[in-house]
Amino acid sequence: MRVQLILSEALSGLRRNASMVVSVVLVTFVSLTFVGAAMLMQMQIGKMRDYWVDRAQVAVFMCREGAATTTCTGGVANQEQLDAVREKLESPALAGIVRDIRFEDREQAYQNLLELEPDYADLVTADQLNETYWVNLVDPSQTDVIAEAFGGMDGVEEVRDQMQYLEPLFSALTVATYIAVGIAVLMLVAAVLLIATTIRLSAFARRRELGIMRLVGASNRFIQTPFILEGVFAALLGSLLAGGAVVAGMYFGVDRYLRERVPFVTTWVGMQDAWIVIPLLVVIGALLAALSAGFAIRRWLRA
Incomplete structure (x- = not known):
């Protein structure tokens, strides 16, 4: 009541x-x-x-023809420089940081570019693009480690974190x-x-x-x-x-x-x-x- x-x-x-x-x-x-x-x-x-x-990668761009950085004074990255970068990425020192690596040569980069922008076919050639190591990290917050390890290395034009675009x-x-x-x-x-x-x-x-x-x-x-x-x-x-x-x-x-x-x-x-x-x-x-x-x-x- x-x-x-x-x-x-x-x-x-x-x-x-x-x-x-x-x-x-x-x-x-x-x-x-x-x-x-x-x-x-x-x-x-x-x-x-x-x-x-989880999916963003760190790109280690190797030197291309005409690159203006001090690490590219020798021109296009040679095979020895490519092997040195891969060896360092696969070294025990980075074993707990690097999850996997994918190498992309100029022709692959060119085809990927054309898939995204078909109109670039008459403007860009494969020789103008970088050979690139695409690196996935165990902990994506440790991109600075890769930048410090490869930023001043001979044959490396640039180290770029894809998350900076997002x-x-x-x-x-x-x-x-x-x-x-x-x-x-x-x-x-x-x-x-x-x-x-x-x-x-x-x-x-x-x-x-x-x-x-x-x-x-x-x-x-x-x-x-x-x-x-x-x-x-x-x-x-x-x-x-x-x-x-x-x-x-x-x-x-x-x-x-x-x-x-x-x-x-x-x-x-x-x-x-x-x-x-x-x-x-x-x-x-x-x-x-x-x-x-x-x-x-x-x-x-x-x-």
Whole structure:
């Protein structure tokens, strides 16, 4: 009976402040949608980084004709220099760092280039390209070891880490995540303030009832609970809508659009990631609503 009375009071308060409740739901929905988008974006960055870090290689470019570096004063790398680089890559000193090696001669490099850019057939010849050792590392973070070991070696024009081309992309995505988080935080602050205002208006509208409840000996907890539930119900509805938006964005935005149009990204967040995010959104919404509503009604009762 006591629980039924508390629930009926909470539902009555929601009906009396319908317009404010709708505002709370919408603000909570928008703010938590941004929170969910930021979470999924960070998951996507993590998946992409893990995928490419595992596959990114360090390229040891051997000297070609016309190379201007001091290690290429003798012209094109000769067989002795090629053998010296391979021997060093396969040496015990680098055994725990180098996972595997692939050598690419000029003709192979030329064919690979034409597969990517067929229009280069009349502009580039095989003699203009480098012979290259492509190196996969056990620990991709140790690229500096390879750069230091081969950077000044005769016959080596350049040592290049492929991850340097991807870092600007990861940085841009991280900035976008921070922007989404910033907007979400602002919207959450607005939702908290709106919930607190709604609870105070609801308490003011029922001030006579609250006075009677105090006179008959109702505890503060009994008086506060319906108001807290009002905020939690509104926030839960907004959280569920945000969860629906996350699922819709995942289905239509990622699965149906981005997967087909961004082929170079092979690992995307999926519905399993969305189902991890949605409970977090519900918990965040309910917790913020309960805290803001409880704080507001306690202050009003003390006033």
